[in-house]
Amino acid sequence: MRFLFCIIAFLVIGEAIERPTFEDFAAGYERNKASMFNYEGMPAFALSENLLAVLKQPNTKLNKYVKYDPFLNLYLVRTDFSLIPAPMGDEEKLTRNDWVGIWDPDKPYIGHIKYLAQNINERDQLDFNTKIGLLGTPCCEMLGIALNNGSFIGNRYLKHFMKYNDVYWGDIGVDFVERENKFYVNKVRKNGQFLINDEVISVDGVPIKDLRKLNEKILFADPSSTLYFEVLRDNVDLNISTQVFAKDISKFNLPNTKPKPKPTNFRSNLGLSVNSSLVVTKVDPKSKADLAGFMVGDKILRVNNIILKDFKNLQTILANGNDFNILIQRKSSKLPLHNFDNGLIGDIDAGGDGNFQFFIRLKK
Known part of the structure; x- marks a missing residue:
């Protein structure tokens, strides 16, 4: 009986966050509609006072932009006019019970964050039908850019995206895997210090408890910065310092967006x-x-x-x-x-x- 009571109490607590109304997210749209618009035929979202994320659409391209990121499928555009960005929230702090939605004046798109991607080759996932737009909270904080396939690009990726003029994502030449709540080196691509099946204990003194955070620690690291790993190899503790370099994106054959210098x-x-x-x-x-x-x-x-x-x-x-x-x-x-x-x-x-x-x- 006591066990049953605990289950019921847990369910009650889990459902304690009241579902917001469509009007809440319609109000979010009205408050932040200046931060989302159409830019040369493509959906665009203000990231700062002069930086714009433009979602590339099939058979379209921009002629003038800072960079195109193939991982995010976004152009970064620096505008010569002032933008009004929505305030950015932290999608990582939300629980499975927190309500999120796409700001829309006509139709409700409301639900929860289902899953945060573990690496750049994935997408963050939502548990409801979506459309292209700004994903936010009922309190009008932006959480990312929603896509039309149930996924979204979280703010943590957008902040990194607008940090550099070139396409840059950190890499150390090593891929990791999770097995039985432990984290191991799964593949060594370009790093002579690691071996397959090295167990990663911590990075920069912080214990590793999540594969996503391990990968993003590297992805979001500054160019040429150094990360300090504690690993367990054959029951022996080792300390490895390794420098972060740019992820190889040569396979994408990206166009050179830098303006050609004027002839002198x-x-x-x-x-x-x-x-x-x-x-x-x-x-x-x-x-x-x-x-x-x-x-x-x-x-x-x-x-x-x-x-x-x-x-x-x-x-x-x-x-x-x-x-x-x-x-x-x-x-x-x-x-x-x-x-x-x-x-x-x-x-x-x-x-x-x-x-x-x-x-x-x-x-x-």
């Missing part, structure tokens, strides 16, 4: 190299530019009476013409002028700053 110089096939300030940086010996009289340090001002803005203008003009009258500026230290009395020099104008301007004729 231009070289003409006439033997003339010019930097972004339109200053001559090189003259090829015996080239047409050399024979015409160009020198390193000359600044090109105009070509055929066209004032140049950058070397792209110069590049276009030289590509589309054959005969060029080029106004240059040269320091007086590069003279005397008798070196240029071959008839190629036109009007010479000496300024008060020790620079001279004159024309050089250049032909293809």
Whole structure:
């Protein structure tokens, strides 16, 4: 009888958290609707005042973004406008009895967290039908991004996702497995310090009681940081320190999202190299530019009476013409002028700053 009473008491306590109403989550939507919107045809969610998580959809892609993470299927976008993110809660602190839901103004999506993924190749799971949206509590705290297959991406992954401009997840080259509530090395991919069947006792002095937390300790570790493992090998305690490196994602063939650096110089096939300030940086010996009289340090001002803005203008003009009258500026230290009395020099104008301007004729 006493045993039965204990069971009933346990069930009563387990059901003590009252189920929230649809109106609770509709209110959450109204309060946080500015943090979720459509971005170039894809669902997007504010993570901070200028960082956006955009869920990639089939046959779509963004042209401008910080990175695309293939594990999360998310783009990270830095916006030039201010965002209003929802306050982030801690999904790890919730129990199986805590209610969660997807904020929606029209339909209830309410239930519980069923399972937190043990590694990056899995997804956190919910025990109710879902849609793409923000997963949150009745108190309006965001817990992650809900997907339409009963899973979600928890905040702990999103916080790591927005921490780096490149796709980075920590690795030590070792995979673990749980057997009879103990944790063992299951595979050694790239680490000479561990052996298969080493039992992991603690990491950084914290006893290991959960495979998920062991894996995430490594996944979320900073690049090149050091983790300290206590392991049991053949009944002998060992201390192993190992450095964290980036997980290999080469199999995904990700596009390079970094903007290409702007060119800083231009070289003409006439033997003339010019930097972004339109200053001559090189003259090829015996080239047409050399024979015409160009020198390193000359600044090109105009070509055929066209004032140049950058070397792209110069590049276009030289590509589309054959005969060029080029106004240059040269320091007086590069003279005397008798070196240029071959008839190629036109009007010479000496300024008060020790620079001279004159024309050089250049032909293809």
